[in-house]
Amino acid sequence: MVMKKSFGIKDIAKMLGISVSTVSRALRDAYDVNPETKKRVIELTEKLNFKLNKNASALASGNTKNIGVVIPFITNYYFSTVISGIQEEAYNQGYNIILYVTNDDIEREKKLIENIATSSLDGLLISISSNSHIVEHFETMMRSGLPIVFFDRVPQQIQASKVVQSDFDGAYQATTYLIEKGYDRIAHIAGPSELSFTQERLRGYLQAHTDCKVPHHKEYVIFSGFGQSHGFDDTNALLSLPQPPNAIFAVNDRKAVGAIQALNQACIRVGQDFGVIGFTNDPISTVIEPNLTTIEEPAFEIGRQSCQLLIRHIKNKDFEPREILIPGRLIERQSVRSD
Amino acid sequence: MVMKKSFGIKDIAKMLGISVSTVSRALRDAYDVNPETKKRVIELTEKLNFKLNKNASALASGNTKNIGVVIPFITNYYFSTVISGIQEEAYNQGYNIILYVTNDDIEREKKLIENIATSSLDGLLISISSNSHIVEHFETMMRSGLPIVFFDRVPQQIQASKVVQSDFDGAYQATTYLIEKGYDRIAHIAGPSELSFTQERLRGYLQAHTDCKVPHHKEYVIFSGFGQSHGFDDTNALLSLPQPPNAIFAVNDRKAVGAIQALNQACIRVGQDFGVIGFTNDPISTVIEPNLTTIEEPAFEIGRQSCQLLIRHIKNKDFEPREILIPGRLIERQSVRSD
DNA sequence: TAAAAAAATCTAAACGTTTATTCGGTGTAG
DNA sequence: CTACACCGAATAAACGTTTAGATTTTTTTA
Numbered sequence: 001m002v003m004k005k006s007f008g009i010k011d012i013a014k015m016l017g018i019s020v021s022t023v024s025r026a027l028r029d030a031y032d033v034n035p036e037t038k039k040r041v042i043e044l045t046e047k048l049n050f051k052l053n054k055n056a057s058a059l060a061s062g063n064t065k066n067i068g069v070v071i072p073f074i075t076n077y078y079f080s081t082v083i084s085g086i087q088e089e090a091y092n093q094g095y096n097i098i099l100y101v102t103n104d105d106i107e108r109e110k111k112l113i114e115n116i117a118t119s120s121l122d123g124l125l126i127s128i129s130s131n132s133h134i135v136e137h138f139e140t141m142m143r144s145g146l147p148i149v150f151f152d153r154v155p156q157q158i159q160a161s162k163v164v165q166s167d168f169d170g171a172y173q174a175t176t177y178l179i180e181k182g183y184d185r186i187a188h189i190a191g192p193s194e195l196s197f198t199q200e201r202l203r204g205y206l207q208a209h210t211d212c213k214v215p216h217h218k219e220y221v222i223f224s225g226f227g228q229s230h231g232f233d234d235t236n237a238l239l240s241l242p243q244p245p246n247a248i249f250a251v252n253d254r255k256a257v258g259a260i261q262a263l264n265q266a267c268i269r270v271g272q273d274f275g276v277i278g279f280t281n282d283p284i285s286t287v288i289e290p291n292l293t294t295i296e297e298p299a300f301e302i303g304r305q306s307c308q309l310l311i312r313h314i315k316n317k318d319f320e321p322r323e324i325l326i327p328g329r330l331i332e333r334q335s336v337r338s339d
Numbered sequence: 340m341v342m343k344k345s346f347g348i349k350d351i352a353k354m355l356g357i358s359v360s361t362v363s364r365a366l367r368d369a370y371d372v373n374p375e376t377k378k379r380v381i382e383l384t385e386k387l388n389f390k391l392n393k394n395a396s397a398l399a400s401g402n403t404k405n406i407g408v409v410i411p412f413i414t415n416y417y418f419s420t421v422i423s424g425i426q427e428e429a430y431n432q433g434y435n436i437i438l439y440v441t442n443d444d445i446e447r448e449k450k451l452i453e454n455i456a457t458s459s460l461d462g463l464l465i466s467i468s469s470n471s472h473i474v475e476h477f478e479t480m481m482r483s484g485l486p487i488v489f490f491d492r493v494p495q496q497i498q499a500s501k502v503v504q505s506d507f508d509g510a511y512q513a514t515t516y517l518i519e520k521g522y523d524r525i526a527h528i529a530g531p532s533e534l535s536f537t538q539e540r541l542r543g544y545l546q547a548h549t550d551c552k553v554p555h556h557k558e559y560v561i562f563s564g565f566g567q568s569h570g571f572d573d574t575n576a577l578l579s580l581p582q583p584p585n586a587i588f589a590v591n592d593r594k595a596v597g598a599i600q601a602l603n604q605a606c607i608r609v610g611q612d613f614g615v616i617g618f619t620n621d622p623i624s625t626v627i628e629p630n631l632t633t634i635e636e637p638a639f640e641i642g643r644q645s646c647q648l649l650i651r652h653i654k655n656k657d658f659e660p661r662e663i664l665i666p667g668r669l670i671e672r673q674s675v676r677s678d
Numbered sequence: 679t680a681a682a683a684a685a686a687t688c689t690a691a692a693c694g695t696t697t698a699t700t701c702g703g704t705g706t707a708g
Numbered sequence: 709c710t711a712c713a714c715c716g717a718a719t720a721a722a723c724g725t726t727t728a729g730a731t732t733t734t735t736t737t738a
Contacts, residue, residue, distance in 0.1 A: 006483060008723095008724050008725080009724065009725065010724075010725095018687075018688085019687065019688045019689075020688090020724090020725080020726095021687075021688065021689080021690095021726080021727075022686080022687055022688075024725065024726060024727085025687090025726090025727090028726090032685070032686065032687080033685095033686070033687080034685080034686060034687085037686080037687085049453075049479075051454075051456055051457065051458065052456075052458075052724085052725075053398070053458040053723085053724050053725065054456045054458045054459040054725095055394045055395075055397040055398040055403065055458055055459060055723085055724080055725085056394075056398050056458075056693090056723070056724035056725035056726085057724075057725050057726075058394040058693095058725090059392070059394040059395050059398050059693050059694065059695085059723090059724080059725070059726090060692075060693050060724080060725040060726040060727080061693085061725075061726055061727085062693080062726095064394065066437070066459075074413075074419045074422055074423055074426070075416070075419045075420050075423050076419070077414070080413045080414045080415070080419045081414050083413055083438070084413050084414050084440065087413070087438065087440045091440075091451075096437050096438075096439075096456075096459075097437065097438050098405070098435050098436065098437050098438075099422070099426065099435075099436050099437075099438050100435075101423065101426045101430075112430075114388075115390075117390055117391075117393045117435075118390065119390065119391075119392040119393045119394055119395075119694095120393040120394060120405075120435075144345060228622075228625075228626075257626055283567075283623070284622070284623055284626050286567075287567075287596055287623050287626045287627050288626050288627075289628050347693095347694050347695080348694065348695065349694075349695095357717075357718085358717065358718045358719075359694090359695080359696095359718090359719095360696080360697075360717075360718065360719080360720095361716080361717055361718075363695065363696060363697085364696090364697090364717090367696090371715075371716065371717080372716070372717080373715085373716060373717085376716080376717085391694085391695075392693085392694050392695065393695095394693085394694080394695085395693070395694035395695035395696085395723090396694080396695050396696075397695090397723095398693090398694080398695070398696090398723050398724065398725085399694080399695045399696040399697080399722075399723050400695075400696055400697090400723085401696095401723080458724090
């Protein structure tokens with residue numbers, strides 16, 4: 001296989017009869033370089049389809065124009081949409097994204113984060129799998145000058161920029177909506193109890209009960225995984241209670257779908273005798289029958305804003321950490337009665 | 340913000356009283372280095388949590404340990420699963436993946452690919468948006484020594500490694516299955532006509548008609564986009580034909596879902612009077628009622644194998660291009676009658 | 679018209695590795 | 709006892725940029 005050696009900035013300089021530093025500057029800042037010269041450089045590089053060598057450039061300048069993204073899953077509507085938002089913003093600002101997937105496996109997350117080559121990253125965007133010991137590691141990274149923005153699943157202990165949907169509000173809204181529609185025995189099928197957003201949504205659910213003066217039963221809250229099957233099983237468990245609920249607020253749409261399937265199977269009329277509300281606004285909401293009423297999570301926006309915030313931190317190392325809360329909104333469909 | 344300057348291989352060398360080259364070699368090949376020395380080096384670097392500077396390393400050696408992945412979408416079950424497979428293999432072999440998303444926008448794809456910094460990539464994995472002029476660009480890249488593996492949507496004109504599901508076989512299988520179940524007027528709601536897999540699936544669909552000696556009507560094939568709504572509209576168009584079909588083979592599950600929704604709405608009993616079969620095995624197949632019978636696409640496997648193949652090309656520049664065809668399989672559910 | 683200021687460009691030293699080549703020391707064969 | 713091979717380690721030259729600081733050229737000012 002024959003491959004012609006590609007040329008560098010040096011060759012460009014020689015061809016134009018100017019020095020490399022001029023070429024280098026012409027290709028970037030335009031600081032202190034004659035517009036005329038700059039034009040000649042640009043023209044030649046375009047003609048030759050010349051690209052700067054990123055490694056050399058990163059080595060010399062310390063900026064890689066890469067940002068790392070660590071997420072638990074990718075085969076998932078929420079996370080793939082977040083990435084989509086990140087990607088969009090990164091693309092517009094000329095950054096590349098390097099993707100790390102932990103599969104929600106704590107061991108793997110630990111290994112991955114400890115081995116992350118920070119030298120090839122200008123910043124890091126993370127949704128953690130667990131509120132684990134790694135936190136310490138994050139602090140080391142940040143202290144060594146690597147900007148980090150946490151999103152969705154964030155560690156509370158750490159002082160850093162964070163971007164999350166307003167879980168409390170969404171849950172509160174969902175629950176009061178059910179109450180308004182006349183359901184009085186509302187269960188909550190929650191996520192793993194150690195995750196921050198599980199706790200927040202639970203809190204919103206409880207607060208709504210308090211504020212609306214609706215009594216709440218402890219056995220109506222079940223913690224389990226995120227899958228459709230979890231929703232299915234949890235619902236069956238609820239149905240076999242001495243006094244079953246007449247509505248369910250699910251921590252996400254997949255579990256809500258599992259719930260509806262269990263209810264359909266038990267011949268309970270969802271949307272009339274029984275209300276179900278989800279969280280996310282996954283496309284499956286419009287596939288399940290009846291269509292799922294849900295709280296939309298602003299996934300794309302979370303991605304976009306996290307990335308935007310990170311880039312600010314990158315460009316200005318003194319930028320103060322901030323927390324951004326993005327509201328969701330209620331999407332009314334048929335799994336809750338409408339009168 | 341105070342940040343302590345991180346140290347390099349040079350400092351390690353100084354601490355150990357040996358030369359940088361020895362440290363460098365100890366950290367990799369182990370070629371020509373005393374096991375004892377090597378051990379000392381490893382121990383110290385681990386203790387100090389020292390990481391090689393990737394940029395310097397890439398600059399000097401020419402290997403970045405990064406592979407680029409170009410896909411049309413990410414918010415999509417198929418592609419996110421493919422990435423999952425790629426990621427898995429890359430992680431195991433110590434590569435990072437840099438993600439590029441084109442949004443299926445040809446202009447953006449073009450710009451993106453032309454601007455890709457090949458200096459920071461050891462190889463490229465691509466699913467193209469269109470069989471466009473870019474092909475020429477790919478050839479330039481390959482000639483300049485960058486290994487490329489195409490997957491899913493591949494350009495036919497180009498001689499390179501490719502990994503695809505067996506679209507023809509899957510379509511053939513789907514169609515004969517419908518015929519076997521007694522449907523005799525089978526429509527095909529296809530994808531955009533210029534994509535290779537659209538053509539392949541259409542070919543399988545037609546071949547099945549020929550082989551089973553079932554007459555085929557031209558107006559039963561509709562080309563359109565990939566969305567649920569396209570499936571919905573296409574189906575309504577088919578239903579308003581003078582002689583409507585009694586079965587549909589959809590190019591993917593989303594369109595099949597749209598079809599089922601249209602049929603449900605028209606009060607046609609799917610799974611009995613009317614058969615619907617999809618392609619992908621998207622999780623929505625088990626959400627739609629009736630559950631969708633479909634051809635499973637081996638998305639994860641496609642990702643894994645593409646990546647594996649690419650890494651072989653990276654490690655051995657003389658490795659001959661090959662095409663890998665991965666079979667799908669029929670998943671029987673309720674949208675086709677079972678007798 | 680000389681001095682000062684501003685603009686444009688150049689020189690050369692980084693940046694932190696890799697790696698071909700060289701070197702010294704030890705063991706071994708003749 | 710000398711010559712040779714070999715192992716382990718050191719030297720130093722890349723790799724292709726960036727960027728202070730120096731230098732030259734041009735413009736402005738007095």
